[in-house]
Amino acid sequence: MLGKERARTILEQVLALGGAGETEALLLADEAALTRFAQNAIHQNVAQQDTVLRVRAVLDGRVGVASGNDLSREGVTAVFDRALQAARVQPPDPQFAGLPQPHPYPTLPELEEATASVTPAARAEFVGHACAKAEGSHLVAAGALETGLREVAVANSNGVLGYHAGSSAEFVTVIMGADSSGYGFALANTLSDLDVEAAVARAVDKALTGRAPQVFPAGHYPVVLEPDATADLLGSMAYTSFGALQLEEGSSFLTRRLGQPVLSSAVTITDDALNPAILPMPFDFEGSPKTRVSIIDGGVATGVVHDTYTASRAGTQSTGHAFPAPNPYGPRATHLSLAPGTASVSDLVASIDEGLLITRFHYTRVVHRPTVTVTGMTRDGTFLIRDGEIAHPVRNLRFTQSYVQALQDGCVIGAEQRLCGEYGPYLCPAVYIPEFHFTGVTDF
Amino acid sequence: MREILERALNTAQLLGAGYVDARLVATDEESIRTRNGAVRAVQRSQTTGLGVRVLVDGAWGFAGTSSADLKGAESAARSAVEIAKASASLKHRAVDLGTPVVHRATYVTPHQKDPLSVSLEDKVALLLAADAAMEMPKVAVRQASLVSLRRKQVFASSEGSYIEQEIVEAGGGLEALAVDQGEVQQRSYPNSFGRNQATAGYEFVESMDLVGQAPRVAEEAVMLLTAPLCPEEETTVILGPTQLALQVHESCGHPTELDRALGSEAAYAGTSFLMPDMLGDFRYGSDIVNLVADATVPGGLGTFGYDDEGVPAQCSYLVRDGVFVGYLMSRETAATLGMASNGAMRASGWDRIPLVRMTNINLEPGDWAFDDLLADSDGALYLEMNKSWSIDDKRLNFQFGTEVAYRVEGGRLGTLYRNAVYTGITPRFWGDCDAICNRDHWAMWGTANCGKGQPGQVAHVGHGVAPARFRRVQVRPGT
Structure with missing residues (x-):
């Protein structure tokens, strides 16, 4: 672990170097270990540690960035010199409004050292539990358990100085039968809070109930998306539309629609990196404090996330969503939450005469940005709903669907949120969608 | 050192x-x-x-x-x-x-x-x-x-x-x-x-x-x-070079990774429809389809001297005359089949273990001149430059979108359409490949964003292709 004082020493060393009008120094220190399993056995088991220094040097609106992992005095100076050299060779960017000014940071819980120092044997024990559960049901488990410690330290010549250390523990599994599979995921700040057992139980249940799937024809059906599938809706919208740069350039579905209803009144979406339960961060990668951002409130478009670059052009303040410089893709929402409704999953299923229950999606890609039209496959448990009840499992289907249209009139939001992790720590409930477009089947 | x-x-x-x-x-x-x-x-x-x-x-x-x-x-x-x-x-x-x-x-x-x-x-x-x-x-x-x-x-x-x-x-x-x-x-x-x-x-x-x-x-x-929206139809398609490189990458490169076939990636990217008991027998494509893994081709983004287990770069067939004949292999995975590695074990950096990865996965050239192919394909759609890509966890059911789609009219590229996507099932799609352009039109394309593994790794791989024609392809507008 780098530690707060060592980090501060390196950052101050960078800021003491002369030659740039403004200077930013960012340290990213990672210690991570991951135990991967397949066929009910560990097959890959790794650990790595690295600390990277990234320097942004600004000369009269010309911005250069360099990075390196040699943290000796000479190495640090070399990174600074390369950033300065990069700045010198380019014309000024008239839209660059300067590095952030200092602001107070919200207080977050202290790092739990236990997760950072978890042993390979302890990880193997968790994995062994998952494999035993699968074997006990004559199933095969694959997946990974990862524990990590990340330190982020940032300082700039305007007086910004921040340090944050956070831990994480993540478990994912796909448990398979001969013709079925189930998925389980768990994410927590600490290993002690990681509910591996519940994730394994969900995956085993789906693998058992998903046996002997039948081919079901493509078409337009009502669906119930379980939370991991709902997370895909939020992830694709975040990628295409929730950042200020996409809004500004006109490719976001929110462009020129802030203040207007854009989704069902049942939909409220918020980005909140300060929720202490889900991998919180007090500031972003340029040292601006994280703020809670309302993106959709009761179906009305209320805002997007900013860094200092987009905020200055929009005449507003950064919301604390900058990524490490240089970042030509703009700020991104990372901690999204879809506010829960009141219906249970069984209520949602009961409302369907003929439709599908979707566990999650696989390999989704945006086909058309303005409508957030996405294609992908269902995976790890797709079930036919008939007369308000689960009838039988079906083979995976391909869909091509506008996610904006999916969350417009008629959608119903489930009551129970779950932490989902494929795109970031998202809190998602199940969702009923009255019409979802399935465009292909797999009958091979 | x-x-x-x-x-x-x-x-x-x-x-x-x-x-x-x-x-x-x-x-x-x-x-x-x-x-x-x-x-x-x-x-x-x-x-x-x-x-x-x-x-x-x-x-x-x-x-x-x-x-x-x-x-x-x-x-x-x-x-x-x-x-x-x-x-x-x-x-x-x-x-x-x-x-x-x-x-x-x-x-x-x-x-x-x-x-x-x-x-x-x-x-x-x-x-x-x-x-x-x-x-x-x-x-x-x-x-x-x-x-x-x-x-x-x-x-x-x-x-x-x-x-x-x-x-x-x-x-x-x-x-x-x-x-x-x-x-x-x-x-x-x-x-x-x-x-x-x-x-x-x-x-x-x-x-x-x-x-x-x-x-x-x-x-x-x-x-x-x-431009008008691409119409929905089952038609003949000619894939341009960069889109064909992506097609090779997703529907041949990944499913021939032996670690996927053995289940190592099951919880993440998925497995493969190409199982070891299909080697030498399974018809992957038509007779003219020949695909190789070649880490020796000059300029290929997957070209090197030795892989990250110290195995020399080499060229081996994955599909020969349309039949599935080989995998991308590491020393460990090759040994499970009683074979030797063909030098496909690569790590993205010092902080990652080597995984079975693509090198340069190349579709060998056929014998068509491009102009002759257009002249022989009136009414077909020419699709080029990938815009979206999705394929299932066994690498069977794919849907790819392209930046442009042109109707082939009178031996030339005619009407331009927007938002074209095409979809198919891998072995059926390659089974309907009936023309591949010759070496004059063959070139290497680099893919610098190939993701795999946990923790994630991004590999640099290459694909050598010349435009090729496929029959009975389902095309539709992607909006």
Whole structure:
């Protein structure tokens, strides 16, 4: 672990170097270990540690960035010199409004050292539990358990100085039968809070109930998306539309629609990196404090996330969503939450005469940005709903669907949120969608 | 350097490792990106680190450290051994690497101009000129980028290998995003995902003529805004070179990774429809379909001297005369089939274990001239440049979208359509391939964003293709 004082020493060393009008120094220190399993056995088991220094040097609106992992005095100076050299060779960017000014940071819980120092044997024990559960049901488990410690330290010549250390523990599994599979995921700040057992139980249940799937024809059906599938809706919208740069350039579905209803009144979406339960961060990668951002409130478009670059052009303040410089893709929402409704999953299923229950999606890609039209496959448990009840499992289907249209009139939001992790720590409930477009089947 | 690697090997063996390899990797990478007339990124990254991989009691452990010195080597070796012992507590059988592999060699990417020695001023000026040449009404976003990379790597193993390699890469490209009245369309050059890239020097970038191509790229993005939607139909399709490279990547490259077929990636990217008992019998495509994994082809982004287990670069068939005949393999996975590795074990850096990865997966050329193919394909759709890509977890059910679709009319590319997607099932699709253009139209394309594994790794791989024709393809508008 780098530690707060060592980090501060390196950052101050960078800021003491002369030659740039403004200077930013960012340290990213990672210690991570991951135990991967397949066929009910560990097959890959790794650990790595690295600390990277990234320097942004600004000369009269010309911005250069360099990075390196040699943290000796000479190495640090070399990174600074390369950033300065990069700045010198380019014309000024008239839209660059300067590095952030200092602001107070919200207080977050202290790092739990236990997760950072978890042993390979302890990880193997968790994995062994998952494999035993699968074997006990004559199933095969694959997946990974990862524990990590990340330190982020940032300082700039305007007086910004921040340090944050956070831990994480993540478990994912796909448990398979001969013709079925189930998925389980768990994410927590600490290993002690990681509910591996519940994730394994969900995956085993789906693998058992998903046996002997039948081919079901493509078409337009009502669906119930379980939370991991709902997370895909939020992830694709975040990628295409929730950042200020996409809004500004006109490719976001929110462009020129802030203040207007854009989704069902049942939909409220918020980005909140300060929720202490889900991998919180007090500031972003340029040292601006994280703020809670309302993106959709009761179906009305209320805002997007900013860094200092987009905020200055929009005449507003950064919301604390900058990524490490240089970042030509703009700020991104990372901690999204879809506010829960009141219906249970069984209520949602009961409302369907003929439709599908979707566990999650696989390999989704945006086909058309303005409508957030996405294609992908269902995976790890797709079930036919008939007369308000689960009838039988079906083979995976391909869909091509506008996610904006999916969350417009008629959608119903489930009551129970779950932490989902494929795109970031998202809190998602199940969702009923009255019409979802399935465009292909797999009958091979 | 040798002393550091030997320290890692010796420490691990003294702690009980039966096999050890260590890689010391130093990467120097420069990336430049302009956006709408401004330089949005000039970045130089230099990182060094050591990765130590061990087998203890027949189970793997790996540790990577940025402390690439004697102390770091010893520490990483200890950590790797501790991890391997934990792996051994939950293993089915001991890892068998097959026959020892011992090489002492050096390899340097053939290149003319060191891309990192070309001045930043010249590169920035090139991109700004290309950016300016894309400026026109309705083009909301103009982007141009260059990448230069040098990776020095030393591999040593307890079997006696000691291999020094220097890989040099250069790449660049353009993107224009046109926006009008709620419609958004993009054009890219020379490849999708921002750039084309090769193991080559700066001469590769100079050959692209980025400034000369820029106006066409922008004009086509604007034209697409008002082009008719691609109609829905089952039709004959000709895939242009970059889209065909993507098709090969997703529907041949990934499913022929033997670790996927054996279940190693089941919880993440998925498995494969190509199982070992299908080797030599399964009809993957039509008789004219021949696909190879070739890590030796000059300029390929997946070209190198030795893989990250010290196995020499080589060329082997994956599909021959339409029949599935081979996998991409590591030493461990090959041994499970009683075979030897074909040199496809690659790591993205010192901090990652090597995985079975693509090298250059190439569709061998056929015998058609492109003009003859167009003349013989009236009414077909010519689809080019990937815009979206999705395929299922067995690599069977795919849907790909392209930036442009042209109707072949009178032996020429005629009506332009927007938002075309096509979909299919892999072996049926390749089974309907009835024409491949000849070597005059064959070229290598670099894919610098191939993701795999947990923790994630991004590999640089290549694909050699010439345009090819497919019958009975389902095409539809992707909106």
